[in-house]
Amino acid sequence: MSQGHKVTGKSMERLLEVKNLKVDFQLEKQLIHAVMGVDLSVNKNETVVLAGESGSGKTITALALTRILPPNASIVSGEIIFKGNNILDFNPKQMSGVRGKNIAYVFQEPTSYLNPVYTIGDQIAEVIILHQKLQRREAQARARELLEQVKINDLDRVLTSYPHQLSGGMNQRVFIAMSLACQPDLLIADEPTTSLDVTIEAQILKLLLELKEKLGFSLLFITHNLAIARKISHRVYVMYQGKVVEEALTSEIFDHPKHFHTQELIAAYQKIGKI
Amino acid sequence: MLMLIRGSAINEMRKNPYLIVGIIIIGILSLAAILAPLVSPYDPSLIDSQGLLMPPSPKHWLGTDSLGRDLFSRLVYGSRISLSIGIIAMGIATFLGLLLGAWAGFYGKFSDTLIMRFADIMLCFPTFFLILAVVAILEPSIYNIMIIIGLTSWMGPARLIRGEILSLKEREFIQAERALGATDARIIIRHLIPNAIGPVLVNATLGIAGAILLESGLSFLGLGVQPPIPSWGNILIESKSTLGIAWWITLFPGLAILVTILGFNFIAEGLKKVIG
Amino acid sequence: MILQAKDISKEFKVEKGMFKAEAERTLALDKVSFILEEFTTLGLVGESGSGKTTLAKIILGLVEQSSGEIIFNPEFIQNFRKDVQIIFQNPYNSLDPKMRIKDALYEPLVIHKMCSRASLKARAEELLKTVGLDESALERYPSQFSGGQRQRICIARSIACEPKLLVLDEPISSLDLTIQAKLLDLFLELKSKFNLTYIFISHNLGVIKYLADKVMVMRNGRVVEEASSSEIFANPRQEYTRELLQAAK
Numbered sequence: 001m002s003q004g005h006k007v008t009g010k011s012m013e014r015l016l017e018v019k020n021l022k023v024d025f026q027l028e029k030q031l032i033h034a035v036m037g038v039d040l041s042v043n044k045n046e047t048v049v050l051a052g053e054s055g056s057g058k059t060i061t062a063l064a065l066t067r068i069l070p071p072n073a074s075i076v077s078g079e080i081i082f083k084g085n086n087i088l089d090f091n092p093k094q095m096s097g098v099r100g101k102n103i104a105y106v107f108q109e110p111t112s113y114l115n116p117v118y119t120i121g122d123q124i125a126e127v128i129i130l131h132q133k134l135q136r137r138e139a140q141a142r143a144r145e146l147l148e149q150v151k152i153n154d155l156d157r158v159l160t161s162y163p164h165q166l167s168g169g170m171n172q173r174v175f176i177a178m179s180l181a182c183q184p185d186l187l188i189a190d191e192p193t194t195s196l197d198v199t200i201e202a203q204i205l206k207l208l209l210e211l212k213e214k215l216g217f218s219l220l221f222i223t224h225n226l227a228i229a230r231k232i233s234h235r236v237y238v239m240y241q242g243k244v245v246e247e248a249l250t251s252e253i254f255d256h257p258k259h260f261h262t263q264e265l266i267a268a269y270q271k272i273g274k275i
Numbered sequence: 276m277l278m279l280i281r282g283s284a285i286n287e288m289r290k291n292p293y294l295i296v297g298i299i300i301i302g303i304l305s306l307a308a309i310l311a312p313l314v315s316p317y318d319p320s321l322i323d324s325q326g327l328l329m330p331p332s333p334k335h336w337l338g339t340d341s342l343g344r345d346l347f348s349r350l351v352y353g354s355r356i357s358l359s360i361g362i363i364a365m366g367i368a369t370f371l372g373l374l375l376g377a378w379a380g381f382y383g384k385f386s387d388t389l390i391m392r393f394a395d396i397m398l399c400f401p402t403f404f405l406i407l408a409v410v411a412i413l414e415p416s417i418y419n420i421m422i423i424i425g426l427t428s429w430m431g432p433a434r435l436i437r438g439e440i441l442s443l444k445e446r447e448f449i450q451a452e453r454a455l456g457a458t459d460a461r462i463i464i465r466h467l468i469p470n471a472i473g474p475v476l477v478n479a480t481l482g483i484a485g486a487i488l489l490e491s492g493l494s495f496l497g498l499g500v501q502p503p504i505p506s507w508g509n510i511l512i513e514s515k516s517t518l519g520i521a522w523w524i525t526l527f528p529g530l531a532i533l534v535t536i537l538g539f540n541f542i543a544e545g546l547k548k549v550i551g
Numbered sequence: 552m553i554l555q556a557k558d559i560s561k562e563f564k565v566e567k568g569m570f571k572a573e574a575e576r577t578l579a580l581d582k583v584s585f586i587l588e589e590f591t592t593l594g595l596v597g598e599s600g601s602g603k604t605t606l607a608k609i610i611l612g613l614v615e616q617s618s619g620e621i622i623f624n625p626e627f628i629q630n631f632r633k634d635v636q637i638i639f640q641n642p643y644n645s646l647d648p649k650m651r652i653k654d655a656l657y658e659p660l661v662i663h664k665m666c667s668r669a670s671l672k673a674r675a676e677e678l679l680k681t682v683g684l685d686e687s688a689l690e691r692y693p694s695q696f697s698g699g700q701r702q703r704i705c706i707a708r709s710i711a712c713e714p715k716l717l718v719l720d721e722p723i724s725s726l727d728l729t730i731q732a733k734l735l736d737l738f739l740e741l742k743s744k745f746n747l748t749y750i751f752i753s754h755n756l757g758v759i760k761y762l763a764d765k766v767m768v769m770r771n772g773r774v775v776e777e778a779s780s781s782e783i784f785a786n787p788r789q790e791y792t793r794e795l796l797q798a799a800k
Contacts, residue, residue, distance in 0.1 A: 053727035054698075168599075197598035198754055202798035224727055227757075227799075268732040272757040275784060275799050447644040451705070454611050455659045455712065456632030469649045 021078035052239035121159035169200035294545020300538030315348035367425025372432025380440030439471030473550030594763025
């Protein structure tokens, strides 16, 4: 599954370009510089991993990309250029057009991101109706199709179940299905498999790559687990204390890590991240 | 109690106007109660035969009652009664409640069912009438009042602490303590209760206010604190007959009760914010 | 051997219905047996629902088994609550939030009368040093420490009892990889320094490979495979074990 090969420059179309992003947030009386001038890019059909430990700023960076930051955080400066437009200049209406439709997310604890009082079928249908303005019946049929796409077998049961009745792995598939409902160009996955069992993790990773091939979206995968980076990505960004400290092709990162923190991460990976 | 509120909470208190105002009010009241002899200009039983039912004046700041006793002094001494009854009654209730609630929550099953059903039964009784009945049988006295209010108010704290302990029991740090060899008593006293006590403190503060109100009501009906010992409630007995002619006898004791209840409510509100 | 588990089973009943007439039964553990040799590390591998945490709690006497027995060798385990300790997975929940670190460390020392009142502080400082923390930690509260540091404090607390057997239930799973690596080395150090025996529970095979002498694979309450560490990784016999290894590669 290793994809450390070079993607040729000329056919690369730049989907997302982040320039000098700075995000601060207010914690009681302190101003914390969570993201301090981050540059990163994602090309069409690429899988990019944003690696870092807790506190590195990777999640805030990911949330900043569609400006869904918590109320005490704010983007101080920088540019987020998506398909040629700086989305930091977008008004709220334009932003909600981008979210879900062009850029979608998958998060760590799928069960808590799903609404506990609606069935799975209703939730997916709602997303579809919101973005695609289909009728209820059509939306429900589409919901069914989407669940098939994420390789869920027990369709009727899952469609009529509530999130707490399903396993973590199942809910993650549902969430992926919801995120892909509107065929986004970019899927941002923030530690989507960290709380799942290792066999389920392997299945979900495989599913994401297959869907990526089939539907043609780019994947920005955030994780602290370099083993995943090795398995799925073309390029890796390493974040440390709010900054990108190294960027390279996956194979380069593993063979010749340059920054000390990258070396630390690789050393830990060598020790216990693989067998 | 300060041990239970962490050091950094002192800082939080500054951002907590309710708590501050409440503490100031009750603080002043408590000081007045403790230093009653120093604060009151007259002895509360001193009769001024020249000045019966006098309105507020420089000589008698809040006026005098129908026996010529200085109202201000009586109110100050009355605060001793109200505060002590309130605090001790609530103390008894909270102590009993903690004991029974902690036992029910920790040991569960049969003890829990037994204690909680007992609490339910007691809650079915209209407390005020229960107290009236008891007071009618025994003689009304300050001690009886304290004890009876205490014995009929333990259910609230018990339920609260039981609920908190039920949820805390399964937390990992409690299991860790058990693994370390801590006895049940140690776990309950050193770990469960300090972590569970927040809501109980809030409830106790409100309970003091409630107890004061209860005592005032009983005294007003003549079944509480007996004259000549001044209690805000029994000072108000006179107000029935003097309402039209001596407004100060109704207003000031009423105001005293109001401000005190308000003070405790503010503290409770402030505590809610502190325990988060 | 230090302990032997014989046919440990655990059934959980969830009462249903208004009069608690029906009950849903879950078999968390189904006749689990194994022998733990002294001074070794037994790696317990399994996914969620495998019963590994329930087994750990039964060994610690925190949960009672439905049937079966755990036999401790009195040569090693004389005072159960002192000689057998556990480290839990969630460092954020394992310390009493209202107690200062020093009080948390004093507790086992006092309960087991490990030292005199006067030497409590010195002993606590020594323990902190052993786990790589500074003595300034004593006056602080758990909320002032990171996950990795809290876990070190829990380790210090358990070591205070001078245990013979330490059960570690996914002690590092929720921490960053570099912190995990550091704590693993601490575990190794403590094991040799204090002649400990470990039962190390983890779903991370890389960690198990690093630490364990013997590996027991569990699934749905049963032991699927049990072998030496090298055997399991080189020659997994059972389908499920192979699946786990494949997923981790």
